[in-house]
Amino acid sequence: MNTSSAKRRVMIVAGESSGDLHGSNLLKAAADKYPNISFFGVGGSRMQANGCDILIPSDELSVMGVTEVLGRLPGIIRRFRRLAALLKSSNPPDLLVLIDFPDFNLRLAKVAKGAGVPVLYYISPKVWAWRSGRARTIAGRVDRLALIFPFEAEIYAPYQVRTEYVGNPLLDEFSARPQGLDIRQQLDISAQVKIVGIFPGSRQSELTYIFATLVAAAKRIHEEDQLVEFVMPVAPSLRRSELESRLADIRLPIHLVEDDIYAVAAACQAVLTVSGTVTLQLALVGTPMAIVYKVAPLSYVIGRRLIKIPYAGLPNIIAGREIVREFIQDDSDPEALKAEMLRLLNDPPYNQQVRDDLALVRKRLGAPGCSGRVADMVADMVGAEPKESA
Numbered sequence: 467m468n469t470s471s472a473k474r475r476v477m478i479v480a481g482e483s484s485g486d487l488h489g490s491n492l493l494k495a496a497a498d499k500y501p502n503i504s505f506f507g508v509g510g511s512r513m514q515a516n517g518c519d520i521l522i523p524s525d526e527l528s529v530m531g532v533t534e535v536l537g538r539l540p541g542i543i544r545r546f547r548r549l550a551a552l553l554k555s556s557n558p559p560d561l562l563v564l565i566d567f568p569d570f571n572l573r574l575a576k577v578a579k580g581a582g583v584p585v586l587y588y589i590s591p592k593v594w595a596w597r598s599g600r601a602r603t604i605a606g607r608v609d610r611l612a613l614i615f616p617f618e619a620e621i622y623a624p625y626q627v628r629t630e631y632v633g634n635p636l637l638d639e640f641s642a643r644p645q646g647l648d649i650r651q652q653l654d655i656s657a658q659v660k661i662v663g664i665f666p667g668s669r670q671s672e673l674t675y676i677f678a679t680l681v682a683a684a685k686r687i688h689e690e691d692q693l694v695e696f697v698m699p700v701a702p703s704l705r706r707s708e709l710e711s712r713l714a715d716i717r718l719p720i721h722l723v724e725d726d727i728y729a730v731a732a733a734c735q736a737v738l739t740v741s742g743t744v745t746l747q748l749a750l751v752g753t754p755m756a757i758v759y760k761v762a763p764l765s766y767v768i769g770r771r772l773i774k775i776p777y778a779g780l781p782n783i784i785a786g787r788e789i790v791r792e793f794i795q796d797d798s799d800p801e802a803l804k805a806e807m808l809r810l811l812n813d814p815p816y817n818q819q820v821r822d823d824l825a826l827v828r829k830r831l832g833a834p835g836c837s838g839r840v841a842d843m844v845a846d847m848v849g850a851e852p853k854e855s856a
Contacts, residue, residue: 472502474848477552477559477583478518479508479574481527481567483668483703484743486510488589488635488837489565492844493517495638495837500850506559507549511702522548525703527570546570550577558583560848564608565589572600575607584847588612588840589635593621601625610847612840615784616832630843633836636743640750641834644726649697649733653721660694660811662687663730663737663753664720665744666709668701672740673712675760676798680738681716683803688718690808695719699730736810736817738803741778745790749781749827754820756806757782757792781827789823 480489490512496503497517506519508527514520522545553562554577562578564571568591575585585608593601604611605625612632613619622629655661664684666677684696698720700706709722723730727744731737731751739745741759748755757779782788791806793799810817845852 474500474503474561474850475559476503476505476561476563476844476848477507477549478505478513478563478565479549479567479571480510480513480565481508481524481570483510483524483701485565485567485589486512486524486702487639487743489513489518490516491635491638491837492563492565492588492840495841496844499838499841499852500845501853503844503848503850505563508545527567542570546573549574553578553581553583560584561586561844563588563844566591568592568600572603572607575604579607584609586610586612586840586843586847588632589614590618590622610843612843614836630839632839632843633833634746634831635836635840636746636750637831637834638837640728640747643728647726647729649723649725649729652725653697653723655695655721658693660691661734662694662696662807662811663734663739663755664696664698665737665739665748666698666701667740667742667744668703671761673704673708675762676740676758677712679758679760679798679800679803681713681718681720682800683738683807684718684720685716686800686804687807690804691811694811695721697721697723697730697733699727700724736807738807741780741792743780746780746827746831749824750831752821752824752828754810754817754824755781755790756803756810757790758798758803759792759794760798761795781824784827784830785823789827790820 478489480486486509489509493505493516508522508524509518509520510524527542558581562583562585564587566589578585587608590611590613591600601621605627611629613629614634616631619629619631664680666680687694700709700722713720727747728751731748731753734753737748737753737755739755739757741757745757759778777783778792778794781790793803
């Protein structure tokens, strides 16, 4: 049995870039308060930088869309079996922490349950968006849920599972962002130039299905207005060289940047972006955007039958209405995207209305401190004591 001073071993699984981000903030919060907890498992460069022993890089698992998954299924199964074997070994972890990534993580939770390893699910699967029947399954496989949207608690109320609303993890990152970083000055972009962000995402599948559309829209925008230049952030899960290769024959003023995403967003008058966590990051800054969502045709047909909410973008889901335009699948026409970007650039009342609506979304997310609250849940579940104050 563990003593209060013994090292606690926590397996953590974050299968995507956004999970790597939230996992890294959790690791930082835990290290500050509970130094006798160590983490190992699945994550990316940010989690590794914060002390996680990465057994499997998250980019080996991350893929979006039904048909895309099939092509990489054998490799995903091999990695799943490796983690499952650790859970069932003679020296299992004291706790399994799962971050989003439901199709993989819920199966791993089942293994942990059978092996007697307690499970904390941080950033619950979006049962409010699709496959609502999974709420019962989740409740049966996990011990505690750390929820990041206040309306999620009601969904799990009928089931016997401990839940805690911990706030949204992006608020921690936003409050700790570097100050004074001027992307316009850094890139030597003159004051009269308008900056449009092109945010291509963090998954290979997004590059496959959305990248060309974003660049085609940028080309049309620049043809219409020569005073527009573009910034494109390089996600930690992607290689800069890959984006450079895709842009090699594109004659457009596109600046690749690897700086703080909030500083990049703040430099933009408008952003053309994929869906996902990045849309909430943009909302925190207040930068107007248009959201593009596009996957393989079969994936879209299947997903359209399963998804039960009318929006793809998190700002719209939280607001309960479309406050930023969404261009989904066949509607993601470069000409339509150009028109929306130019409206955001050249129609000040419209731009301000979007900014005002995004400010309301930011207010609804609550206060910072999410990562610390989850770290406290981890410590409680493994019986770790906080370090003594100096």
